[in-house]
Amino acid sequence: MNPFHLSHFTATSCLGHGLDAHQTALRDQRGGLIPCQFETVRDLDTHIGEVTGVDTVKLPEALAEYDCRNNRLAWLGLHQDGFMAAVDAAMTRHGRRRVAVLLGTSTAGILQSEQAYRRRDPVTGVLPADFIYRTTHNAYSVADFVRKVFKLEGPAAVVSTACSSSAKVFASATRMMEAGLIDAAIVGGVDSLCLTTLYGFNSLELLSATPCQPFDVDRSGISIGEAAAFILLERPASSLNSDSILLLGAGESSDAYHMSSPHPDGLGAQMAMAGALQAANVQAGDIDYINLHGTATPSNDAAEGKAVATLFGDRVPCSSTKGATGHTLGAAGGLEAIIGALALQHGFLPGGVNTRTIDPNIPIQYLNANRDTAPQRVLSNSFGFGGTNCSLVLGRAG
Amino acid sequence: MTTPNTILTAWIEGVGLLGPGLPDWPTGQIILSGDTAYAPTPITAPPPQGLPPAERRRAGVSVKVALAVAQEAIAMGQLDARQLSTVFASSGADGDNCDAICAVLASDDRHISPTRFHNSVHNAPAGYWGIASGAMTPATVLCVYDDGFGAGLLEALTQVSVEGRTALLIAYDSPYPEPLNAKRPMPDAMGIALALTSQQSPQSLAQIQISLTDTEPDVLANPALETLRLAIPAARGLPLLQALARKQISKVVLDYLEPLRLAVNIKPCR
Numbered sequence: 202m203n204p205f206h207l208s209h210f211t212a213t214s215c216l217g218h219g220l221d222a223h224q225t226a227l228r229d230q231r232g233g234l235i236p237c238q239f240e241t242v243r244d245l246d247t248h249i250g251e252v253t254g255v256d257t258v259k260l261p262e263a264l265a266e267y268d269c270r271n272n273r274l275a276w277l278g279l280h281q282d283g284f285m286a287a288v289d290a291a292m293t294r295h296g297r298r299r300v301a302v303l304l305g306t307s308t309a310g311i312l313q314s315e316q317a318y319r320r321r322d323p324v325t326g327v328l329p330a331d332f333i334y335r336t337t338h339n340a341y342s343v344a345d346f347v348r349k350v351f352k353l354e355g356p357a358a359v360v361s362t363a364c365s366s367s368a369k370v371f372a373s374a375t376r377m378m379e380a381g382l383i384d385a386a387i388v389g390g391v392d393s394l395c396l397t398t399l400y401g402f403n404s405l406e407l408l409s410a411t412p413c414q415p416f417d418v419d420r421s422g423i424s425i426g427e428a429a430a431f432i433l434l435e436r437p438a439s440s441l442n443s444d445s446i447l448l449l450g451a452g453e454s455s456d457a458y459h460m461s462s463p464h465p466d467g468l469g470a471q472m473a474m475a476g477a478l479q480a481a482n483v484q485a486g487d488i489d490y491i492n493l494h495g496t497a498t499p500s501n502d503a504a505e506g507k508a509v510a511t512l513f514g515d516r517v518p519c520s521s522t523k524g525a526t527g528h529t530l531g532a533a534g535g536l537e538a539i540i541g542a543l544a545l546q547h548g549f550l551p552g553g554v555n556t557r558t559i560d561p562n563i564p565i566q567y568l569n570a571n572r573d574t575a576p577q578r579v580l581s582n583s584f585g586f587g588g589t590n591c592s593l594v595l596g597r598a599g
Numbered sequence: 600m601t602t603p604n605t606i607l608t609a610w611i612e613g614v615g616l617l618g619p620g621l622p623d624w625p626t627g628q629i630i631l632s633g634d635t636a637y638a639p640t641p642i643t644a645p646p647p648q649g650l651p652p653a654e655r656r657r658a659g660v661s662v663k664v665a666l667a668v669a670q671e672a673i674a675m676g677q678l679d680a681r682q683l684s685t686v687f688a689s690s691g692a693d694g695d696n697c698d699a700i701c702a703v704l705a706s707d708d709r710h711i712s713p714t715r716f717h718n719s720v721h722n723a724p725a726g727y728w729g730i731a732s733g734a735m736t737p738a739t740v741l742c743v744y745d746d747g748f749g750a751g752l753l754e755a756l757t758q759v760s761v762e763g764r765t766a767l768l769i770a771y772d773s774p775y776p777e778p779l780n781a782k783r784p785m786p787d788a789m790g791i792a793l794a795l796t797s798q799q800s801p802q803s804l805a806q807i808q809i810s811l812t813d814t815e816p817d818v819l820a821n822p823a824l825e826t827l828r829l830a831i832p833a834a835r836g837l838p839l840l841q842a843l844a845r846k847q848i849s850k851v852v853l854d855y856l857e858p859l860r861l862a863v864n865i866k867p868c869r
Contacts, residue, residue, distance in 0.1 A: 361721035365735035401716030453737030587726025
């Protein structure tokens with residue numbers, strides 16, 4: 202495929218609001234996971250990656266019907282790093298109908314329904330009048346919200362494929378641009394803490410009591426996080442600065458194996474990575490760093506490790522940044538693409554935090570300390586429930 | 600600002616249909632072409648084919664509807680499911696499952712079942728489809744509230760025209776029970792599937808060409824069918840199915856995101 206330019210991007214997670222906070226935390230190998238005291242949750246022995254300041258966000262009156270934790274997080278994220286101005290400039294360049302909004306989320310504003318069910322009428326069971334489904338709970342609400350924030354009139358969609366959602370939006374956006382339907386797209390994802398995922402992963406016995414330890418021999422599950430990651434994707438201008446970041450390839454596949462367990466040999470993951478390399482027209486040896494999906498469950502990391510080892514051996518430095526951010530689910534693909542972009546721009550490989558004893562049975566080159574080396578190309582993996590896989594190849598322009 | 604009017608082209612190889620009073624595409628074709636009266640009787644979702652017993656037991660209504668229409672379209676087009684990429688489009692995840700989870704989370708015992716949780720993801724039908732079909736090809740799953748059919752058709756056409764893939768669009772919806780149904784009313788479940796290729800084959804039913812427009816969307820002349828079109832997001836695709844049923848060169852305009860619509864030019868192959 203033709204390369205596309207990540208002309209502007211921003212991330213908000215438990216590491217902080219905006220890119221500087223992320224770069225500083227990654228440089229310092231500082232994680233953001235804290236013991237779970239989210240909402241009314243007091244009975245889960247787990248850590249979470251909670252974004253500070255979401256509760257105090259106030260949406261403008263005209264967008265009040267969108268008020269929920271997910272859209273507040275989106276609003277907070279949009280206001281970092283000059284992203285609003287970058288989108289405004291893109292609209293001026295291309296026109297309102299030529300800028301798409303393609304975002305990933307897994308649970309959107311479902312917390313709103315979870316809370317509304319507590320306020321059901323005790324006699325009739327009816328939900329409270331102030332609860333609005335369309336603009337909060339429904340998965341599309343976050344793309345609708347962002348489209349309304351910018352008064353955009355172009356194509357839009359939410360991709361909701363669990364934890365690969367905000368990686369797959371890159372692929373959809375490039376197809377729309379290649380087809381000539383649009384000139385730019387706001388891609389990325391927003392996913393926020395809710396009870397469904399906390400108690401759901403608990404039911405699968407996949408929550409770690411300690412801050413999650415990807416690829417550690419003692420890894421025992423995930424820590425759930427939340428994030429807003431936004432990227433403005435455009436065709437590259439004729440001349441770019443050498444530190445401009447390009448999307449070089451995307452690869453998508455399905456496991457066709459099980460709803461909540463990965464293929465044990467990571468067959469689908471291999472296909473996604475190989476597809477991304479092929480789309481980028483590069484070889485495995487051209488990749489300088491892999492940001493692993495690395496959720497820190499025993500089976501996920503083992504399967505991904507096998508897949509990476511099959512394609513790359515132990516030659517490529519790899520890490521999962523979920524020890525720092527938690528697993529931000531539907532926002533993970535976007536957030537980790539941005540972490541890859543930071544590594545490319547600022548010339549360092551982020552070591553995974555919390556991982557003390559790297560699992561000796563996984564034959565990959567796992568980094569648990571930062572490395573000061575300037576990568577030219579990075580691969581980012583995102584896999585999810587339902588056996589959905591997506592890998593992205595990003596590179597420097599020069 | 601003037602913009603090039605992009606036209607995307609594909610051939611329809613197969614159709615799947617399941618909705619109230621529309622038990623399959625052959626029956627739907629007769630009703631939509633106006634030869635038989637339409638009555639919106641409740642759907643019967645068949646047990647999903649191709650799933651191992653455990654997965655078959657766990658499958659909810661949306662999985663059953665999505666798999667039924669997908670399999671009908673593939674059989675009609677004589678296609679190999681393992682070669683097709685898929686575009687699923689749905690307004691919501693499984694409604695009954697979501698209600699059950701919200702009810703448990705609002706109770707004193709918040710223990711939800713693992714099956715409930717993995718069935719709660721929006722892409723559950725895509726996951727079950729992979730298991731049933733063995734397809735390791737890309738599957739994407741969209742949500743665009745009421746406009747999923749148009750959005751899914753556009754995504755599928757970009758896959759066909761840009762990447763030369765054969766793509767299967769599966770638009771499906773299932774209602775929530777109360778109390779959510781009062782906030783998001785939907786009378787029944789429904790699904791439409793279209794198998795789309797980049798080149799004409801002996802199986803091709805029609806060529807379609809789609810572009811963005813802002814003319815008003817087509818409505819269905821039959822009041823009961825028009826009620827259905829407006830009541831279930833997947834049914835927004837019915838004007839296209841009606842044009843296919845009538846086997847005439849025609850143009851329909853489908854709902855898409857305000858202020859855009861999709862203009863679809865249909866040219867029958869036989």
